[in-house]
Amino acid sequence: MPHILVAEDDATTREMIRGILTKQGYDVSTAADGMSALRTLKKKNFDLVLLDIWMPKMSGLGLIGTLHGEMHIPKIIVMTSDKTSDTVLKSLRGQVYQFLSKPVDANILISTVDNALSEDPATPPIEVLSANKHWVELLVPCERSVVSRVQSFLSRLETDLPADVMEKVGYAFRELLNNAIEWGGHLDPNLKVRISYIRTRKMLMYRLDDPGPGFKMEDLKHAAVSNPADDPMAHMTVREQKGLRPGGLGLMLTQQLVDELVYNEARNEVVLIKYL
Amino acid sequence: MSHLLENFPVEMGFALLEYRSGGDFVPITGLPKWFSELWPGLAKASAPIPLTQQSPFLENFMLEAEDFWNSPGSAACQSETWIEKSGSGREIPVQARALFLGGKRILVLFSPDSQFHEQVKMLQTARNALLDHERLAREIQKKEILLHCIVHDLSQPLSVMHVAMDSLLEEPISERSKQFLTLGKHASNQQETMIRQILQTFSDDLRASLDAGTEAGSSTDLLKCARKTMALLGPTFEAKGVRLAVSASVVPESRWPVVGEASRLQRIFSNLLENALRYTPAGRHVTIGVEDEGDFLKAYVDDEGPGLPRDLRPEQIFGLFMKGKQSGGKAGLGLYFCRITVERWGGSIGAVTLPERGSRFWFRLPRAVAGTGARGSDLRGSADSAAAHRKHTHIRPLRILLADDQEDIRTLTAHQLKRNGHKVVTAEDGIHALKAFHASSFEVVLLDQEMPGMTGDEVARAIRKAEEGKKKRVFLIASTGNTASEDALRLKQGGFDEVLGKPFRLEDLNLLLSSAPVAKPSRQLLVQPSSPAGSTFAELVARVGGDEKLLKRMIHTFLRDTPKRLTGIAAAIRRKKPESLASLAHALKGSVSIFGAEGARKQANVLQELGRSGELSGAPDVLAQLKEEIAKLQANLRGYANQTPARPKSKRDSRRRPPRNRGKRRR
Numbered sequence: 004m005p006h007i008l009v010a011e012d013d014a015t016t017r018e019m020i021r022g023i024l025t026k027q028g029y030d031v032s033t034a035a036d037g038m039s040a041l042r043t044l045k046k047k048n049f050d051l052v053l054l055d056i057w058m059p060k061m062s063g064l065g066l067i068g069t070l071h072g073e074m075h076i077p078k079i080i081v082m083t084s085d086k087t088s089d090t091v092l093k094s095l096r097g098q099v100y101q102f103l104s105k106p107v108d109a110n111i112l113i114s115t116v117d118n119a120l121s122e123d124p125a126t127p128p129i130e131v132l133s134a135n136k137h138w139v140e141l142l143v144p145c146e147r148s149v150v151s152r153v154q155s156f157l158s159r160l161e162t163d164l165p166a167d168v169m170e171k172v173g174y175a176f177r178e179l180l181n182n183a184i185e186w187g188g189h190l191d192p193n194l195k196v197r198i199s200y201i202r203t204r205k206m207l208m209y210r211l212d213d214p215g216p217g218f219k220m221e222d223l224k225h226a227a228v229s230n231p232a233d234d235p236m237a238h239m240t241v242r243e244q245k246g247l248r249p250g251g252l253g254l255m256l257t258q259q260l261v262d263e264l265v266y267n268e269a270r271n272e273v274v275l276i277k278y279l
Numbered sequence: 280m281s282h283l284l285e286n287f288p289v290e291m292g293f294a295l296l297e298y299r300s301g302g303d304f305v306p307i308t309g310l311p312k313w314f315s316e317l318w319p320g321l322a323k324a325s326a327p328i329p330l331t332q333q334s335p336f337l338e339n340f341m342l343e344a345e346d347f348w349n350s351p352g353s354a355a356c357q358s359e360t361w362i363e364k365s366g367s368g369r370e371i372p373v374q375a376r377a378l379f380l381g382g383k384r385i386l387v388l389f390s391p392d393s394q395f396h397e398q399v400k401m402l403q404t405a406r407n408a409l410l411d412h413e414r415l416a417r418e419i420q421k422k423e424i425l426l427h428c429i430v431h432d433l434s435q436p437l438s439v440m441h442v443a444m445d446s447l448l449e450e451p452i453s454e455r456s457k458q459f460l461t462l463g464k465h466a467s468n469q470q471e472t473m474i475r476q477i478l479q480t481f482s483d484d485l486r487a488s489l490d491a492g493t494e495a496g497s498s499t500d501l502l503k504c505a506r507k508t509m510a511l512l513g514p515t516f517e518a519k520g521v522r523l524a525v526s527a528s529v530v531p532e533s534r535w536p537v538v539g540e541a542s543r544l545q546r547i548f549s550n551l552l553e554n555a556l557r558y559t560p561a562g563r564h565v566t567i568g569v570e571d572e573g574d575f576l577k578a579y580v581d582d583e584g585p586g587l588p589r590d591l592r593p594e595q596i597f598g599l600f601m602k603g604k605q606s607g608g609k610a611g612l613g614l615y616f617c618r619i620t621v622e623r624w625g626g627s628i629g630a631v632t633l634p635e636r637g638s639r640f641w642f643r644l645p646r647a648v649a650g651t652g653a654r655g656s657d658l659r660g661s662a663d664s665a666a667a668h669r670k671h672t673h674i675r676p677l678r679i680l681l682a683d684d685q686e687d688i689r690t691l692t693a694h695q696l697k698r699n700g701h702k703v704v705t706a707e708d709g710i711h712a713l714k715a716f717h718a719s720s721f722e723v724v725l726l727d728q729e730m731p732g733m734t735g736d737e738v739a740r741a742i743r744k745a746e747e748g749k750k751k752r753v754f755l756i757a758s759t760g761n762t763a764s765e766d767a768l769r770l771k772q773g774g775f776d777e778v779l780g781k782p783f784r785l786e787d788l789n790l791l792l793s794s795a796p797v798a799k800p801s802r803q804l805l806v807q808p809s810s811p812a813g814s815t816f817a818e819l820v821a822r823v824g825g826d827e828k829l830l831k832r833m834i835h836t837f838l839r840d841t842p843k844r845l846t847g848i849a850a851a852i853r854r855k856k857p858e859s860l861a862s863l864a865h866a867l868k869g870s871v872s873i874f875g876a877e878g879a880r881k882q883a884n885v886l887q888e889l890g891r892s893g894e895l896s897g898a899p900d901v902l903a904q905l906k907e908e909i910a911k912l913q914a915n916l917r918g919y920a921n922q923t924p925a926r927p928k929s930k931r932d933s934r935r936r937p938p939r940n941r942g943k944r945r946r
Binding site: 011012013014015016018019022023026055057058059084105106107108109110113174259 | 461465821822823824825826829832833836837839840859861862865866867868869870872873875
């Protein structure tokens with residue numbers, strides 16, 4: 004039975020998370036501040052820590068720093084309503100597994116925890132090459148859960164943008180990262196996609212570099228983006244023939260949601276730009 | 280020289296004749312050509328001419344001329360132009376003038392041929408201009424109808440699509456289906472934007488013409504407009520032998536100022552009169568009348584035709600492309616124009632079959648009050664800026680009355696509102712809405728503007744009237760396709776608290792609902808947005824994954840823990856410990872946000888930020904507000920903690936409801 008530690012100074016939230024996770028069959032311990040969380044972690048090996056950032060005696064980020072260099076470091080999910088980029092970047096560097104928004108919703112909590120715990124222990128971690136608020140660069144394993152994890156961090160760097168811009172860019176990025184992991188990396192966790200997030204005063208840019216050989220537009224018959232003008236649903240037939248799930252609208256939508264979408268010649272690197 | 284002068288009158292076309300006693304005339308110069316053409320026999324005769332026998336007009340004039348000659352020194356005597364016919368049938372205009380020349384009584388005859396034709400031409404031009412004006416007025420009418428069609432008939436289905444797609448997105452569907460839906464929403468949003476832009480362009484256009492009309496000082500008097508239209512249509516009625524009159528019961532001198540613009544108002548009368556004429560047989564009457572109804576003035580047109588067709592409901596008559604069976608009518612746009620225009624001005628229109636014979640078409644318009652407010656202020660601004668905060672809008676359960684005559688919109692909107700935990704009663708038209716309003720108690724009433732029987736405007740007025748002298752004031756929302764700012768202004772002056780443009784998105788509605796006050800006068804609360812005291816029990820149960828026991832444990836923890844937190848916060852402020860304040864406020868923020876108490880969350884957040892900045896001077900005030908918000912939340916949560924699972928909502932409702940409605944709601 005996986006062991007989970009909930010480190011949270013608010014009693015009601017603690018009660019709630021413990022209640023929900025206990026019901027799911029997890030073994031849940033709690034701590035009301037950073038120091039007692041640290042003590043608990045030293046006594047026993049946990050699989051997962053749900054960590055509040057702002058706690059008395061020792062903050063969540065302080066706790067992460069202290070754990071650095073320990074033999075066993077559990078997966079950490081940070082729960083916070085805090086949207087400052089500083090928290091996000093420090094969490095990234097501290098190998099936090101994922102971000103979770105407060106107030107926590109039972110369904111989201113359960114699925115996030117399940118995903119974190121069911122991940123193959125052999126999956127390599129996300130490598131952080133750069134983590135400042137203008138330039139974040141990551142090397143991520145080609146594993147599906149990575150998409151929502153990466154996005155849980157990066158979207159918090161964009162909270163100053165209008166909601167619709169965030170939504171559009173988020174959608175486009177998710178689509179491209181999914182493609183890179185699925186088509187470029189063939190869902191092999193040992194292959195890596197390199198993600199760069201670059202934010203300037205007038206522009207938001209993502210660059211994705213996948214480990215695959217690239218593709219040709221004519222190989223994309225299964226995607227709506229290559230449909231002839233007079234047959235907007237042609238790709239659906241192709242997908243059916245190939246036994247693919249319905250869909251293939253991603254690239255076409257992505258093109259419409261951002262200002263620039265540029266591929267390199269081989270088409271294994273793509274740059275997405277949204278002007279601000 | 281004298282010879283020259285002798286010929287001068289002839290050359291100029293004058294005939295100079297001396298009047299002799301006995302009624303005969305003697306020419307004193309030669310006679311002009313037209314004279315010879317008209318009276319060839321007389322022109323050749325050398326004896327005195329019996330001219331008056333030739334022309335009854337001239338005979339008539341001679342009576343005046345003799346008076347003139349018998350009283351020397353009086354003003355000149357000249358006739359009007361009259362027409363004589365020559366032997367060949369040519370019409371020749373003639374004018375006569377009586378003069379004294381050298382003591383002699385002289386008659387001058389003159390044919391103002393060229394001038395006359397100028398005049399005829401001018402008249403003809405004027406008539407053509409009038410016809411052009413009429414044609415243009417009809418074009419404008421068409422344009423306004425087109426605009427109206429864009430607003431309502433194009434954008435309303437869009438509204439349904441929005442809500443339908445929003446509903447679908449909330450269903451458990453696959454990611455891919457969501458993508459399709461997102462695509463659809465994207466496209467329909469685009470279309471909506473385009474419609475909005477078209478509307479704005481055209482309504483600016485219309486507003487400009489409207490302003491021009493009012494600035495010229497043309498007061499819009501209902502009866503004056505009626506009379507002007509009657510004068511214009513008089514000949515048409517005469518030609519058909521139908522008598523047109525103002526009802527004898529109308530006091531001629533009184534003033535009838537109404538909201539509206541004169542040329543459109545005349546068009547309305549003109550459409551109604553033409554309609555009446557079409558169905559009234561020769562020899563019968565069409566009567567126009569006006570009546571004072573207090574805040575409204577009513578005008579009617581009675582005909583003596585066959586009455587309204589039995590198979591049509593009165594409101595159908597004013598529909599688009601609706602034509603009578605014995606149609607003399609053209610496109611079926613006239614009455615439709617009357618309706619949309621009258622409703623645009625906040626009035627209503629209708630038709631009834633009269634008891635004896637014929638039918639009455641009536642409309643009422645709001646009485647114009649001197650010095651109406653500024654036009655064109657941007658009322659959408661507040662809603663737009665509020666929309667920026669849409670993301671974290673919190674919704675608390677409300678009792679909502681929803682009136683819309685379109686079944687699809689009604690069904691979908693009600694579905695969505697119910698999903699969000701509201702109690703919804705629907706009504707299919709204005710009359711049912713008003714009945715429902717009186718039968719029960721609501722916090723919010725959402726009224727479509729265009730409904731048969733009673734428009735949203737009228738229902739709103741009736742509701743506000745019923746509320747007079749009472750403390751409680753319902754939150755009134757108008758949903759309308761006319762989102763131009765002057766319409767919004769008009770609706771707000773008419774008693775609405777908010778205006779929702781159609782097609783509306785659910786988020787917009789939710790946003791408005793979140794600012795709806797509960798059982799308090801709305802003015803205050805609109806200035807200072809209300810602070811909802813938490814999510815519904817159902818929402819909370821959902822948030823903890825359906826585990827009621829867990830929720831109750833959490834509530835107990837919260838109720839036990841919070842007083843300590845508040846004491847701790849107070850102590851931290853007193854002892855000037857900002858870090859401690861930040862930490863305690865942060866924790867409290869976490870728990871109140873679990874319960875969806877947005878007001879408390881905001882205040883706790885302010886305290887947290889004050890703590891982090893180290894600036895504690897404003898903290899005691901914020902703490903006081905936080906305590907108020909928390910007290911509300913605690914009261915709610917105590918209610919939740921006590922309730923039995925079998926009747927999850929009843930207790931909470933009876934507690935939240937104003938006491939005087941208690942008996943009614945329990946039945």
